[in-house]
Amino acid sequence: MATDVKPPLSKGPVFETLIEKVGENEMLLNLGPQHPSTHGVLRVVLKLDGEVIRDAECDLGYLHRGVEKLCENRTYPMIIVLSDRNDYLSAMNNNWGFCLAVEKLLKTEIPARADYIRILVGELNRIASHMVFYGTFGIDIGAFTPFLHAFGRDREEILDLFEEICGARITYNYVRVGGVMLDVPEGWIGRVQAFCERMKPRLEEYDKLLTYNPIFIDRTIGVGKLSAEKAIEIGVTGPALRASGPTLDLRKDHPYSLYSQFKFDVPTGKNGDCYDRYMVRRQEMTESFRIIEQACATFPDGPFMGKVGKVYRPAIGEVYAQHEGPRGWLGYYIVSDGTDRPYRLHIRPPSFVNLQALKELVKGWKMADVIAILGSLDFVLGEVDR
């Protein structure tokens, strides 16, 4: 429409080396932005001495869409749609994290059934997200079959279950402020229970394929060690932190929703290497199934939506709410000026903060280990760049 305005692209993205000082025997290697093992558009500039990594620098922003600015011009229900697009592998958890913040802002009570549905879809989505990690991490290491099992077969079943309740397979827009979009269809809980039963032998199969695979073990044990002190200083959260030892889990430490009613363990690692980061996620799948089974067994009746109007204007104030996502602590900071749109909205994406650890992790390792370390951090670039 505005054809007479020249696009400001003449000064467009410039190729920068990011790392300047290169020694006599050192070379710079550009990894990405289009590379299968960066799981998105991430550019990493590596300084190599022979095959050993001496330094690394990340180049972000290839997927920057200005979500925080977009949110300032949209009403609260419209932002749930945007939150789907941040971490597109666990969109339910993103919906939920945002709704937690708005509900805190509105001081809304939500019915128990809605909380149960949220826990069900949230944990199912956590498993689906870890299945993507499981499959792609196998590919990164060189094992193709786990991907076909986890991504091609089992994750599809979860997406089928999601399609049944909301019609979408990736971007759900299902968790709403005050509850959820729709009640679960008839027989859905039974189908979730049947899926849990089907998955029990399959998880043992997962272990046979990767966990006890000698090549996989050789490639991951002891590689890319992250100490607990360093992880905490960088702000790493989620499975990547728990692999280093600390048991920080918002669901346990500061229970929100109805998590305090469920029995589950928080898996941790000892060494903080790639194998531990893999194992924590693998065990989290089992724990999530435990939560799902308990939730299915005690699924309550009642309304699925609380008393929230179609249009709401939260009173002046601000809020910070956190949710334990599959990748770590997902936080939403919202400032309300009393209108139907947020004055300022900031997303604290776990991947963005966790990715800072990459620079420390790859130093001293060989080129092939970089791929293992990248995969073990399990980041989503849609969330990093927003």
Place this chain on the structure above:
Amino acid sequence: MYLPELCQKVIAKFPDVTVPPVAEKTIRDPEAMVMVPAKTLVAVCRFLRENDEMAFDLPIQMTAVDYIKENVFELVYYLYSSRRKHAIIVKSRIDRAAAAIESVTPIWAGMDWQEREVFDLMGITFTGHPNLKRIMMWEGFPGFPLRKDYVHVTDRYDSGLEVGTPGLDAKGVPLKALGITGEAPSGH
């Protein structure tokens, strides 16, 4: 988890730190919150990190809000203690005209990219930051998008219906652009 004694301890150590009164405290969850003058921010942060009772070792997030009417930028730091399992919000206000504050990256390495993001999108300089470069936008990008007075530069990706495009009303409703006059369609 309201810990006013936590705030009292910070104030006992730094008299110029204030706690917003409860009546004015608009934040919904009763988190401990302190307002710190910009010049003592680093000293307070170092105290929060190193003091054994505080032990705020996990930098969860930092961001900035543009309060253009009051002509200030407010920086918001959300800190957590992995050992004591408590959280605190540290706020600091700076003048919009002199948008600079000391970096806390030397205290928490995890604030590195978050400060770069605020530098990039809000245009606040962090003195003492080891690598203060743009992170999301490219070098030479005009303006700071998250500031409230940012004017969108129309480019070839615009549909012509964006908020702020000339010819649209304040809500971005395409009145003149589509040749429509009168009331905006409901539900837009």
